[in-house]
Amino acid sequence: MAYSFEQHKITGAIEADDEYWRGLEDGKFQLSRCSDCKTWTWPAHFRCGHCGCWEMEWVEMEPKGKIFTYTRSRYAFDRVLERKDDVPYVSVVAEIPEAGNIRVMGVLAGPEEGLAIGAPVRGRILPPSPKTKNYPSIVWELDL
Ligand SMILES: [Zn+2]
Known part of the structure; x- marks a missing residue:
């Protein structure tokens, strides 16, 4: 279906x-x-x-931005137990210059080399999955 x-x-x-x-x-x-x-x-x-x-x-618009901040989760929180197999993972808050620097959150995907505040990122849209509570999602990848 x-x-x-x-x-x-x-x-x-x-x-x-x-x-x-x-x-x-x-x-x-x-x-x-x-x-x-x-x-x-x-x-x-x-x-x-x-x-x-x-x-x-x-x-x-193109999903392009720069890292405003990020954090690494080292614990499987109750409300996102679907991600327990991904621990530890990095969540990114990306500023979107094309949209007045509003900030959009997503999980970091791909290599972490160069992970830093201000680093450029590009979003990739993923289809719905149980891991994202059946919502589509955007993940951020470093775009160095
Ligand atoms: Zn207005």
Whole structure:
């Protein structure tokens, strides 16, 4: 059976970020901004925190950024036990210059040589899996 974002949606999600997940599902990296004042907003919201506009737009872009910060998990936390076989793993918060330096989190994939704050990264979209609670996901790879 084909994957369906709607079918696997987490109960209680606020839905403002649905387009992000739908985009990943289609292999697209897209982020939201206010359609009036163009302020980038992440996490996504229904309303612009800058000007109060209720219209948001989604802009597709290359998943390229630089590492704002990162951390290495050495423990299988209860809420992400699906990742217990990956421990230790690195989570990255990447700043996206094309989107006003808003920050998007993802797990680091590939070689770690050169891992540092400020290092350039490129995102790769992965299909839904039990490891990501059946959501599509983005992983960051160093792009040195
Ligand atoms: Zn605005």
